[in-house]
Amino acid sequence: MPIVPTASHIGIQKSDKDSDDTTVNENIKKARRAMYSLMGTGLHGENGLDSKTSISIIRTYILSILTYGLEILLPKAISASANLKDIRKIPVRLKIATGNYILQIHKASFSKKHISSICKLCSKADETVEHFILLCEKLEETSKPLMSKIFNNGSLILAKDTTSLPADLLQLIINPFCYVDIDVNRTAFEETSNILEPLCRQLLYNLHNKRYALLANLDNLGSRKSNF
Secondary structure, eight states: OOOOSEEEETTEEEESSOHHHHHHHHHHHHHHHHHHHHGGGTOSSTTSSOHHHHHHHIIIIIHHHHTTTGGGGOHHHHSTTOOHHHHHTHHHHHHHHTTOSOOHHHHHHHTTTSSOOBOTTTSSSBOOHHIIIIIOGGGHHHHHHHHHHHHHHHHHHHHTOTTOOOOOHHHHHHOGGGGOOTTTOHHHHHHIIIIIHHHHHHHHHHHHHHHHHHHHHHHHHHHHHHTO
């Protein structure tokens, strides 16, 4: 039987060097091909489908390909102790980590500024990832309890890893593993996996749910006004 450096198992790439990187690159290739194949339907820029329809198609056909199998990047998700609630929270953090979580800033860019980039919740600034996670006052009550735990636990864990650079809070929340190396400090890595990452995942999941609940309320309010 021939020995090969990479192999695919149910769509997830296994490599003798870096399975994560290989899987991501393969997903990007597949998503790019899918994107090209849909251009004939009007999924392109000028004179194409309207932005709402385009985003819906991208979410349905492109993002599912792009993020397939990426749960291998989250050690907690594939551990024996991972439960259904944990797994349900994974896609939100993955979409944010891979830049595929759709915020107003993305809608504005995609629509060539026909759609406002201002946050619909607070109406005070562009809805960027930083604004969504750290700055939006309408989400402050949702984020405050877990944010405190993330800051405290993150400080304690990273203090054990003398090679860690000064941590950026936003980056820490999106990808807490970026500051720890299992080969350098296994204890810090395991504590990140068992303590810090679940807190970050829970925070993003809570923010996502609160954001969509508030947006739904705004849509309902707008519908009522239009009926008068």
